[in-house]
Amino acid sequence: MEISLEMIKDKVECLQAYDFQELERAIDDRIGVNKALLLRVKLVQHQVTFDPVRNKMLYSAVVHFAVA
Numbered sequence: 001m002e003i004s005l006e007m008i009k010d011k012v013e014c015l016q017a018y019d020f021q022e023l024e025r026a027i028d029d030r031i032g033v034n035k036a037l038l039l040r041v042k043l044v045q046h047q048v049t050f051d052p053v054r055n056k057m058l059y060s061a062v063v064h065f066a067v068a
Contacts, residue, residue: 008039010065011065012064013030013065014061015027015060015063016060017058018051018054018058020059023061027044030063034065037065038068039066043063044061044062044064046062047059
């Protein structure tokens with residue numbers, strides 16, 4: 001087994017939720033996790049689309065984290 005101690009410089013995470021507040025909580029949770037890796041939010045992009053299967057709006061976000 002090999003252990004690599006390379007520093008993460010950039011990281012992109014995609015999140016989805018059927019409730020905007022739930023998506024916001026998920027983003028906040030991921031921000032907390034990535035702070036431990038010394039990464040900060042560089043960019044957040046979001047989108048809303050209609051899910052005809054569940055007959056609900058689907059909220060999604062792409063969060064780009066980068067070294068501070």
